[in-house]
Amino acid sequence: MIRHIIAAIATILALWAMFFMYRLDQEADRFGQIHKIIEETKMEVKIEKHPEAVQPIEEPESIQQAPNGEAKKKEDEIQKQLKALKERAGNVMAFKVSPLYKQKCSSCHGVNGEGIIGPRLIGKSPDEVLQALHDFKSGKRKNYVMYGLLSKMNEQQLEDLAKEIGTFEQKLKASQQ
Ligand code: HEC
Missing domain, CATH: 1.10.760.10 (Cytochrome c-like domain)
Structure with missing residues (x-):
């Protein structure tokens, strides 16, 4: 009789232990998933950042040079116009x-x-x-x-x-x- 009770308790403990382990596994899995998500987002950031950090060094410079050149041209034009303006302003009416x-x-x-x-x-x-x-x-x-x-x-x-x-x-x- 006592054996049976002990066996029953042991079984219950074993079941509880199994259930406990199962819960732990689930938790661990969740942590794993969260970890994965974090990793993935990190990866995405990396993937996005790298092309920007590496490629653009070469491209934007050439792209930027064009507007810079144009901006300079425009500035020169404005300077020329201003010069003409000043000369004319100095002219006798x-x-x-x-x-x-x-x-x-x-x-x-x-x-x-x-x-x-x-x-x-x-x-x-x-x-x-x-x-x-x-x-x-x-x-x-x-x-x-x-x-x-x-x-x-x-x-x-x-x-x-x-x-x-x-x-x-x-x-x-x-x-x-
Ligand atoms: C800050 C500069 C500036 C000032 C000041 C200015 N204008 Fe003009 N005006 C322009 C520009 C630029 C145009 C050309 C606009 C266009 O064709 O879209 C123009 C166009 C015109 C035209 C049309 C000329 C055409 O060939 O079709 C007339 C007329 C004119 N202005 C008269 C005046 C009068 C009158 C004043 C003073 C009250 C004056 N503007 C002040 C810049 C100026």
Whole structure:
């Protein structure tokens, strides 16, 4: 009888031990999986990082050199334009212009509308100029510089400017005689 009880207890202990081991295994498995996931993510990071760290050293330089070269070219162009701007600003005006034109427009279109950064305005009719100004102001003709500038000006000023610019050609000719 006692033997049977001991055997039963032993069996229960054995079963419990087996169950315990099974649980441990599961836990270990979970840890293993977590470990694997971590490893995999590490691998992914490595895979992504390496091509960036190794390849780009050669490629981006050549890629970057192009924009750098272009940027330099653009800078040179801007410097040239600025130089031209300064030279022209130093030039004696062929004829007088209104304070409004001088203040708002001459920096880009030249003291006498000869054109620098902005296009040449000499020879344009008042209607042409006014149309252009209206189109810039309404946004129909897209140019942020002209749009920003004109948004602060009223209709009367635009008309005055258009009228004045329309006289530039004649004034220039008169000054050259
Ligand atoms: C910061 C520079 C800048 C200033 C200041 C400026 N403009 Fe312009 N303007 C431009 C540029 C750039 C263009 C060319 C835009 C385009 O064609 O899209 C232009 C275009 C024009 C045109 C159209 C010319 C054409 O050939 O179609 C007129 C007219 C004009 N501007 C008048 C003026 C008047 C008037 C003022 C002063 C109130 C003025 N601009 C001030 C840069 C400027």
